[in-house]
Amino acid sequence: MPNKFLRGWKNGRTRKVTHETLGHLSAIEITRPENGRYLRNKAGRAVITGLYNGVRVKAFQAHSVQHAIFISDASSLLPEIFPHVHGIYGRWIFAEWAEGTHKGVTYESSLNLFSQLHAVDLKHLPATGFDYLEDYIIPRFLEAATLAGKADKYQSHIYEVINHSAPRQLSHPDLTLANVVYSRKNLVSIDNELLSSGKLPLLDACNCAKSLDRSSREVFWEDWIATRQPDEIEIRNTSIAWLFREVGSCFISGRFDRCNSLLTSLDDVPEQSLKALDFPLV
Structure with missing residues (x-):
């Protein structure tokens, strides 16, 4: 995903996030659920699945810009537990779609x-x-x-x-x-x-x-x-x-x-x- 959409750079623990127009979300080819409606999680935030350059991603809203930064950093700290975060854009988080199976999960x-x-x-x-x-x-x-x-x-x-x-x-x-x-x-x-x-x-x-x-x-x-x-x-x-x-x-x-x-x-x-x-x- 182009850098202008995402978290731009690091300065210690300070994160600077660019704020572009929503028109930039058109970079993602949105895949709608079977019922034709966009998803919202139980916290009332938008969750979208789609493709970016042929790669499946999950785009979802955090509670705040700072929360998006926190989730992104936690994902980087624990890459074996959380899907890779390609970047953040305001409250939006663009994460890898984790392909896997529930078989054996207890x-x-x-x-x-x-x-x-x-x-x-x-x-x-x-x-x-x-x-x-x-x-x-x-x-x-x-x-x-x-x-x-x-x-x-x-x-x-x-x-x-x-x-x-x-x-x-x-x-x-x-x-x-x-x-x-x-x-x-x-x-x-x-x-x-x-x-x-x-x-x-x-x-x-x-x-x-x-x-x-x-x-x-x-x-x-x-x-x-x-x-x-x-x-x-x-x-x-x-x-x-x-x-x-x-x-x-x-x-x-x-x-x-x-x-x-x-x-x-x-x-x-x-x-x-x-x-x-x-x-x-x-």
Whole structure:
């Protein structure tokens, strides 16, 4: 892709990004989905597949320009895990389309990737430009709580979760089995739009566990707990964050009765929310 479309040059960790007109996106031959509509991910950002000079690419929007820089740099730092980023253009990221297979991908595959991600020293990466909890989970939760007339009631819960005392780690809330493939003999994460850093690695694990069947969840949690040993505070704050996540999910899908039921759960024992994921320490 011509350099004028992409991140232009490096100056230490500072990145200068050119801002051309959207007309330059015509350099990509867009491939529409079978239903004829463009794709949007669950964060509401555009995702497009297409060809550039005969090479298949995935073009997707990050939360911000800084977030696009962060994802690009993380991909360069961990080329065995993330598809190669050809470049960025504003919030747009142009990444290699990872050809691979889901055959042989199990819960152990996600655990393997989590271990590699959580071992990364964030000093090697720039500011994230996006926080999964503060920029995605909590705003959706507040939309639901506000409509229910309860937003003020849960400010203490929000404060508690945001101020969780723990070092930040590389965070990936989308390492489900559907988003991991074997490509060139490596395990590769193919949906990285929500990649950032966070203080609740157990929240990432909950997102993964939700996609597993019950028998797989049991061994997943056994392995996770054996290697990470979450304490009571992390479990409590993760359970609150998980309720925020589930309330927001129900709200945007129109399941308002379930949404109200979950809001009530915040008044009781939020740790019980993890029982639905077969988490054994509650």
